[in-house]
Amino acid sequence: MxxxxxxxxxxxxxxxxxxxxxxxxxxxxxxVAPEPDGEPVVLAREALTGTWADENGGTLTLAADGRFTADGVCGEFNVRNEVYTRTGTGEWTKSDDRYEDAAKTEVRIEFGGSWAQYEARGGAASPMLWTFLGDPDEGELCVLKKRS
CATH class of the missing domain: 1.20.5 (Single alpha-helices involved in coiled-coils or other helix-helix interfaces)
Structure with a gap:
């Protein structure tokens, strides 16, 4: 026993x-940290140009000539002290990449000494640009939606 x-x-x-x-x-x-609704998507450069807004009223305007204007836009910027909003001007670039089984567009904005990168998601009718803010495990997102 x-x-x-x-x-x-x-x-x-x-x-x-x-x-x-x-x-x-x-x-x-x-x-697992949440991601916005929709699938990764490839957007043409023309579809990216225009004004994108975050939920707090920050805006990012991408011009056809490769320049941008940001006004309090959210993003994961490569600067110290966890700065998650920026205002200023600079240049933007678009790149297309594979994400698992789907292609996606990434947009990178550069403010002289700092930069942020967003991924495209959604569809042609309701595209969005997004990135994590801070540690992805925290689940805090920056989501930009295109203004009409």
Whole structure:
């Protein structure tokens, strides 16, 4: 009788790390940072030009000549102290890339010493540009929607 209890105890000690690792994987899968609705999309340069706005009223206007104007626009800028909004002017570029099984457009804006990059998502009727703000595990997003 005591031999059976000891074997069960040893088995429990051996399986505990496996069970804990499995629970960690399930928890991690359930807490993956959210992304905006819609699929990654390829947008023509002409579809990108115009004014994009974030939910706090910040705007990013992309001109056909490769220049932009930003007014309090959100973004993940490569500057210290976690600056998530910027105002200014600079140049923008478009690149198309593969994302898993789908192609996507990325837009990069450069303000002299800093830059931000957004991914295109949605569809032709309701495109958006987006990026994470800070740690992707935190789930904070910057989403820009095209103004008509």
């Amino acid at each position: 005591f031999l059976g209890v000891g074997a069960v105890g040893c088995l429990a000690v051996l399986l505990a790390p496996v069970v804990l690792f499995g629970l960690f994987i399930v928890f991690r899968a359930l807490t």
